[in-house]
Amino acid sequence: MLLKLVLRNAFRHRLRSLLTVLGMCVAILAFALLRTVVSAWYAGVEASSANRLITRNSISLVFPLPLSYREKIRQIDGVKNVSYGNWFGGYYIDRKNFFANFAVETESYLSLYPEYLLPDNQKTSFYRDRKSCVVGRKLARRFGWKIGDTITLTGTIFPGKWDFVLRGIYRGRDDTIDENQFFLHWDYINETLKKTVPRRADQVGFYVIGIAAPELAAKTAEAIDRTFENSRAETLTETEKAFQLSFVSMSEAIITAIRLVSFVVIVIILVVVANTMVMSVRERAGEYAVFKTLGFGSLFLAGLILGESLLISGLGGAAGIALTFPAAKTFAAAVGNWFPVFKVEALTIYLAVAGALVVSIVAAVIPIWRVVTVRVVEGLGRIE
Amino acid sequence: MEENSPLVQIKDLNKSYRRGNQIIPVLDNIALDINEGDFLALMGPSGSGKSTLLNLIAGLDQVDGGTIEIGGVEITSLSESELAEWRASNVGFIFQFYNLIPVLTALENVELPLLLTGLSRKERREHSALALELVSLEDRMDHYPRQLSGGQQQRVAIARAVVTDPTILVADEPTGDLDRTSAEEVLQLMDRLSDDLGKTIIMVTHDPRAAKKAHTMRYLDKGELTDAPEISFTECL
Ligand SMILES: Nc1ncnc2c1ncn2[C@@H]1O[C@H](COP(=O)(O)OP(=O)(O)OP(=O)(O)O)[C@@H](O)[C@H]1O
Numbered sequence: 101m102l103l104k105l106v107l108r109n110a111f112r113h114r115l116r117s118l119l120t121v122l123g124m125c126v127a128i129l130a131f132a133l134l135r136t137v138v139s140a141w142y143a144g145v146e147a148s149s150a151n152r153l154i155t156r157n158s159i160s161l162v163f164p165l166p167l168s169y170r171e172k173i174r175q176i177d178g179v180k181n182v183s184y185g186n187w188f189g190g191y192y193i194d195r196k197n198f199f200a201n202f203a204v205e206t207e208s209y210l211s212l213y214p215e216y217l218l219p220d221n222q223k224t225s226f227y228r229d230r231k232s233c234v235v236g237r238k239l240a241r242r243f244g245w246k247i248g249d250t251i252t253l254t255g256t257i258f259p260g261k262w263d264f265v266l267r268g269i270y271r272g273r274d275d276t277i278d279e280n281q282f283f284l285h286w287d288y289i290n291e292t293l294k295k296t297v298p299r300r301a302d303q304v305g306f307y308v309i310g311i312a313a314p315e316l317a318a319k320t321a322e323a324i325d326r327t328f329e330n331s332r333a334e335t336l337t338e339t340e341k342a343f344q345l346s347f348v349s350m351s352e353a354i355i356t357a358i359r360l361v362s363f364v365v366i367v368i369i370l371v372v373v374a375n376t377m378v379m380s381v382r383e384r385a386g387e388y389a390v391f392k393t394l395g396f397g398s399l400f401l402a403g404l405i406l407g408e409s410l411l412i413s414g415l416g417g418a419a420g421i422a423l424t425f426p427a428a429k430t431f432a433a434a435v436g437n438w439f440p441v442f443k444v445e446a447l448t449i450y451l452a453v454a455g456a457l458v459v460s461i462v463a464a465v466i467p468i469w470r471v472v473t474v475r476v477v478e479g480l481g482r483i484e
Numbered sequence: 485m486e487e488n489s490p491l492v493q494i495k496d497l498n499k500s501y502r503r504g505n506q507i508i509p510v511l512d513n514i515a516l517d518i519n520e521g522d523f524l525a526l527m528g529p530s531g532s533g534k535s536t537l538l539n540l541i542a543g544l545d546q547v548d549g550g551t552i553e554i555g556g557v558e559i560t561s562l563s564e565s566e567l568a569e570w571r572a573s574n575v576g577f578i579f580q581f582y583n584l585i586p587v588l589t590a591l592e593n594v595e596l597p598l599l600l601t602g603l604s605r606k607e608r609r610e611h612s613a614l615a616l617e618l619v620s621l622e623d624r625m626d627h628y629p630r631q632l633s634g635g636q637q638q639r640v641a642i643a644r645a646v647v648t649d650p651t652i653l654v655a656d657e658p659t660g661d662l663d664r665t666s667a668e669e670v671l672q673l674m675d676r677l678s679d680d681l682g683k684t685i686i687m688v689t690h691d692p693r694a695a696k697k698a699h700t701m702r703y704l705d706k707g708e709l710t711d712a713p714e715i716s717f718t719e720c721l
């Protein structure tokens with residue numbers, strides 16, 4: 101009987117209930133999508149290895165380090181191998197076509213990143229050809245590049261048009277790996293600079309350092325920075341993870357805003373559901389008074405109201421969660437270039453379920469409290 | 485008249501309402517005895533406190549002073565939840581505006597008070613069907629209140645009031661919202677409840693026709709209870 105009452109009460113005002121269910125659905129969908137955007141943002145951090153350190157100029161990433169540091173770093177305890185590179189900052193045809201492109205010391209770099217899977221023959225032809233490049237699978241698909249194509253990038257940091265022959269397309273070892281990157285030969289850029297702007301030659305934007313074990317990270321990083329203390333270019337060494345985080349944190353404000361909005365959405369829907377519940381319960385004040393008159397206790401009335409709230413929020417929440425997956429897919433297809441990884445996480449779903457639950461319970465609290473505390477005679481008075 | 489002690493005994497009953505810092509006395513040292521099987525009509529001008537008195541007898545409100553004893557239970561000393569439990573098994577309610585639950589069918593409305601008893605689902609159905617038969621609505625079991633006329637709704641309400649076989653039936657202007665024919669049907673029904681089934685009924689009414697059905701008549705005015713049926717008749721007519 102209680103169930104029957106809950107069910108029939110919930111859909112007494114069909115339009116009002118449907119609108120509330122719809123609102124709940126949209127809110128949960130928005131919540132889940134926004135959270136997925138945030139986790140996509142951090143995907144690069146999650147994928148970073150604990151076995152790699154990044155050394156850069158302690159003043160700012162914009163300032164380079166001398167190439168000569170390479171040998172000194174190699175001799176420090178705990179260091180296994182060293183590679184280096186520069187943010188190239190070129191674009192393809194149009195400035196809007198953003199993707200990450202790095203000029204790196206090719207062989208040492210790829211050996212430090214075993215998660216980029218590249219066939220051996222492509223690897224050797226990439227190493228052999230100074231004017232060549234390697235790109236991620238998604239990037240190649242985006243621009244329709246095939247092996248052997250000549251790709252022209254326009255430099256922003258290194259001015260001019262640069263031609264590269266595509267020698268390899270890498271895959272990620274798993275779906276947390278960014279397949280939207282472009283790698284070219286640091287040597288090629290450096291040779292050119294030697295001829296055109298010699299004072300900018302033999303400079304490195306960052307060093308990537310492979311260490312024997314993650315436990316050595318702190319000690320090794322400290323040893324590296326100590327080596328270059330009081331020199332012309334002091335260094336800042338941190339784990340790759342920390343380095344990635346420092347990138348992400350540049351946009352920390354935006355991330356925080358998105359996070360905040362995702363919770364604001366929940367608060368808004370809470371207000372909407374609470375409003376629906378308060379309205380419904382007020383209209384039925386007389387009926388609840390009849391239940392009380394007949395001797396029904398507070399628990400029964402609370403069950404009646406909470407059940408209705410749970411049903412409405414539950415329906416909306418379930419629909420929202422169900423729609424999250426196709427929506428995330430569509431969203432990823434539209435903006436996938438910005439997010440190497442775009443996946444709905446289990447935690448997001450748990451949070452969405454918890455959100456819907458909290459909303460339905462909190463929305464029921466005020467009406468329950470009102471119905472339970474109002475005196476029977478006054479409740480009856482409302483219909484007379 | 486019966487010689488054994490009355491079913492309802494009301495002594496020194498006081499009740500006043502507070503409006504802001506003004507205290508409005510409604511009932512002033514009321515004393516009233518109602519015997520088992522009696523059918524009492526409570527009359528009086530509007531605002532005289534009839535509903536207030538009825539609600540106190542039915543255990544819906546708290547007294548300010550005095551005692552009400554019903555069937556040996558002093559309900560004025562019960563707590564809120566004890567009172568609710570007592571109401572569920574001892575009082576049948578009939579309201580002016582029927583107060584059926586709109587999302588429940590006639591049968592389900594009648595079944596409602598039985599949810600608070602230990603009866604099985606099947607027993608509840610049987611009892612409810614029987615009660616609906618008593619009010620001649622067995623063919624309207626699956627109708628919702630909005631599909632029934634006012635008089636039919638009031639008869640469903642009466643079935644709901646008697647289904648638990650309560651100690652007393654209280655009715656607050658049961659015919660107040662009905663046309664003459666429906667009112668007559670409802671009154672005949674209450675008459676039968678009293679005469680054939682021996683129910684104890686306390687009814688508040690403005691309607692002299694309704695009052696005539698009752699065995700006893702009491703008149704409430706200015707907080708005091710009198711037996712002055714003649715005056716009430718002329719005033720109400
Ligand atoms: N909750 C309340 N708060 C304040 N005053 C109240 C309250 N309930 C009733 N009263 C007052 O108590 C008095 C008696 O009210 P009651 O409803 O018992 O009268 P009544 O005899 O049933 O009137 P009617 O015939 O119009 O139904 C009235 O003056 C009313 O204004």
Ligand SMILES: [Mg+2]
Pocket residue numbers: 534535536656
């Ligand atoms: Mg009244």
